[in-house]
Amino acid sequence: MNTTPTRTEPPRADCIADSAGGITFDIVGEASPGAVLVLRRRGGTTAADVVRLPLTPTGEGRLRAVLPSTVELAEGRWDAFTTHGDDSAEQRIEPGIRDLRSLVDRAPDPHRTQVAVRIPYPTVDGRLAVRCWLRAPxxxxxxxxxxxxxxxxxxxxxxxxxxxxxxxxxxxxxxxxxxxxxxxxxxxxxxxxxxxxxxxxxxxxxxxxxxxxxxxxxxxxxxxxxxxxxxxxxxxxxxxxxxxxxxxxxxxxxxxxxxxxxxxxxxxxxxxxxxxxxxxx
Amino acid sequence: MTGPLKIWGSRRRMHISFLLHNAYGIGGTIRTTFNLAQALAERHDVEIVSVFRHRDEPQLGAPAGVRLDYLVDLREKSHGYDGGDERFKLPAKVFPVGDGRHKQYSRLTDARIATHLKSTEADVVVGTRPGLNVHITRQTRRGPVRVGQEHLTLAGHSYRLRRELSHRYGLLDAVTTVTEADAHAYRTRLKLPGVRIEAVPNSVPAPLVAPADHDAKWVVAAGRLTRVKRYDLLVEAFAKVVAARPDWRLRIYGSGDASGNEKNALHALIGELGLHNHVFLMGPASPIEPEWVKGSIAAVTSEHESFGMTIVEAMRSGLPVVSTDCPHGPREIITDGRDGRLVPVGDTGAVADALLGLINDDEQRRAMGAAALASSARFDPEHIAERHEALFAELVSRGGNGRSRSRIHDALYSSRGAVLDGAYSLRYKAASVLRKGQTA
Structure with a gap:
């Protein structure tokens, strides 16, 4: 009989989206001073195509990063990574539970000059990314x-x-x-x-x-x-x-x-x- | 549903061994076995022995605290690949022909499963499909308690398999079914004196998202797009809903079968009924809980459910479920008018009326949703595991007695099995000759 060896799991993020366009990412992990969640726009080359969000402990061995609705992300697909400081390599994240109910029938204020949409989604290779739209009008x-x-x-x-x-x-x-x-x-x-x-x-x-x-x-x-x-x-x-x-x-x-x-x-x-x-x- | 079983004797730590077809795939039996094994592992030594392994990691994620083993390696790139073994190509003799998985089994699985069952140190051996339960009756060493789980239904099996089970299952200590209806069928249609037959429903963990708030104007359905789910009936019923309440829409989650026929047929029906703005085939979603809570009502229009896992999932997410009163599970899960609705099978109008009843009455929708959330807590893995645990503990504690009884009983059954086996195969051959004669 053969036994399956254990392995180190990649980080997994549960996401909650709010109707204003903000996203909360919750990751199981140990707190460390340099822990950040990194979003990189696919195909992007400028400084504006990388967003770093600090991962702060919320108790029970969980870390949280928040993308506020006020942080502007360019239209496109943003891949999500974690890293624990400048020297440690970035790791892709697996999508966990994505609670997107607030996005289902969104009705933003029609008088706002622009519409921003951010949807956390699983890529075809099973990783977490955020699909963004930014339209004005x-x-x-x-x-x-x-x-x-x-x-x-x-x-x-x-x-x-x-x-x-x-x-x-x-x-x-x-x-x-x-x-x-x-x-x-x-x-x-x-x-x-x-x-x-x-x-x-x-x-x-x-x-x-x-x-x-x-x-x-x-x-x-x-x-x-x-x-x-x-x-x-x-x-x-x-x-x-x-x-x-x-x-x-x-x-x-x-x-x-x-x-x-x-x-x-x-x-x-x-x-x-x-x-x-x-x-x- | 029976009340909680009494726990016999002290709660001693047991070694429990599940025998599963393939722990590395996706499916209801795999998910249920993982849930149960993980819950039992909090107090017992639990292992899952998977007959096959076709990939490196279990697609559903390995259950915590449970040892996972396998017997036959199907990974072509693995150094332990078993596909080259000459026994791999010879048809199985122990695994019954009547079990739909027979083609995947072989002389190699006969031998590997035998080696495992003859040497197991477990106190309790649990089979998870008829073919594996038959292995347990024929190959387990004397000593461990033998439990056969039925995840489908007796009525759904072929005549040939039912015949085989009728003379093999006498060597089990217990058979568990997922519904009372199926336990009743086992008690009345198979003669299994001395075998405990218990209904223990499948478990569904509490969702990791907050329950639905019942404000979203969406009805949600989920399950594979197959004929037996009768999504065509749901789409037709929804046409009547839209006529009265065009502000409500329907999402159907689930993947089609390999042919894609059912999915294409449903798309065609949606187009024909002009429901392209109201009914959406969403494709597969995993996990499903965050999708249930996007809706306020769940719908199930199956003509048959072995259990009704999606009903429990939706209720645990706080949704009232409108379900057909089909065999076997729904009426054991839903109390009509209190925590959901049961409607006659195949009745489009009744489905539409029940949906509209909940759509038009916000208060009733909320009340039934809250009742569904409360009543479905009885399916929590902890409660369900306790019922299995109590059954296992009782059988283990009566072990000495039971075993000495069954020494004679077993011998009787073994010989009866062998005789019936021979008689049956003769009869089957005769019948098959007759059938061929008729069609020639």
Whole structure:
């Protein structure tokens, strides 16, 4: 008979997120003067891409680090490490219990100039990271309705002064000048809605697959060029929406559609909203 | 559910040995065995012997204070890799053909398990699935108390396996089931004189997150996306919920099976019913407790549950559960109208009405959630371990007597088993010839 040897476990952090954007990290470990939790933005190279949070004892052999909502983190994926001083190597952290209930239906103050989102999540290799978004202003996608080859989006604006002449733009990815515009209704309470017909997105192109990114823009802006607001969905606890938010795949019909084509909206790896069109050969 | 068992004799320290199919994987039996072993290890010497080892570390994390051993190494890169042993390719003779895991067992497992059971120094040997319980009846040295655990149900086993259990389990000291309903089936459908049959439910530890506050407008369900869970029924019921309360939404956690068929079918149904803004397939989540507390009501629409682990998990997180009154577990966990709701199996309207009842009545939702939190404390690993411990201690203390009784009893059973074995295989062959004749 064979016995499993014991091993030294990597540090494990339980996280609690609050609705304002703060995160508390609790780690089992012994107190030491140099103990810190380090967040490093993946692909980052500047000093602003590293945040060091002191790990302080909370009793019962546990250490706590707090990321306050007031500390700004750039948009991206931040990997979490611990270290016990300048000389000791940094260790990746395993995700423990992630209590994210405060993030589920977040409704930040619509008058704030920016929206900050931080979601602790397990990476595919089983380590703890924090997904961050920082948007000023922000256009949050809500429900999507479908009828007669068109989709209607309901959403909410945060920190933006778009007027009644605003437009929604579908910008063809990889082709900067290919833009399709529709009018947007912006209500005084900050909610907005627009209907996007699929037919113009299918028109006149032979590609098998086209991805259209959705933006909100001021009406007077040059199509595709203005500093628009990318529409996304980030005000909840779902850090990766692609597989969870699935919408009907509908046929695109109309006199300008020459070959069988389907369309559906989807969330990108950054939780931004796009529309995908597929044409059969 | 029976009351607490009396503890017989003094609380002496016992050496308890669990025999588990594979401690390195993920599954309900593994989780339950780990919980129980860890709780028992506070007062006893506890080991888990895993028949197989296919990876370096247990995926569920090794239980604290428990020795973990294995018998057959399936790691191809390990120097102890056993896949090259010629006995590995020969079909098992001891492990019963009727157990669904038979294909994974071999002449090698027959031998390794025999060596382990013939030399064990344990006071109590505990099997965790029918095939391993049969090993225990046939290969354990005289002396240790023999306990066979049933984590599924007798009714769920094939005719062939039930026949085999009926003439092997007489050599166990006790059979434990996870529901009273299944214990009743064992008592009435198998003739096992002198074998203690006890229902001891699975344990669920207290969650490490604060209970749900019942304000979130979410219904939560969790479990593998398989046909028997009837998530299609839940989605259809939720269409009726959304018609009345479009502000409420549903999350279903769990991974699909390898084919992905059930997941695709559910996505199609969600699309067909226009519920893409209201019903979400979340994928797997581990641990699950932080997901339960994001909701205010839990839903279970299975047509069958061997126990109903997710019901207890949700209740321990403070959620009232709306469940079908399916065999076997739910009605032994939920008291309808007090700490949850039981509705008829397969009745979409009843599921929708029960959900809407809790959605539309904040006070009732809170009251039932609080009652669920309180009543589910009886499934705490400490209480459950005490019930197993009391049973083991009683059987160990009566050991001398029981063993001398069973010397004759065992001999009878062994010969009866051998005769029946022969008779059964003849009968089975005859029946199979007949069936082949019919289909030819």
């Amino acid at each position: 922000h256009a949050e996608a809500g429900t999507i309705g479908f009828s007669h080859g068109a989709m209607t989006l309901e959403g909410r604006l945060y920190g933006a002064g778009l007027d009644s002449g605003a437009v929604a733009e579908a910008r063809l990815r990889g082709a900067r000048k290919d833009v399709h515009r529709v009018p947007v209704t912006v209500r005084p309470d900050g909610t907005f809605t627009f209907t996007l017909d699929y037919e113009p997105l299918a028109e006149g192109r032979g590609d098998e697959q086209r991805l259209w990114d959705l933006w909100l823009c001021p009406a007077e802006a040059e199509p595709g060029q203005a500093a628009g607001i990318r529409i996304g969905r980030i005000l909840d606890d779902v850090w990766d929406k692609k597989g969870v938010f699935r919408y009907p795949v509908l046929p695109v019909e109309g006199s300008r559609v020459t070959r069988p084509t389907t369309a559906y909206p989807y969330f990108t790896v950054d939780n931004d909203l796009s529309v995908r069109l597929d044409t059969l050969r």
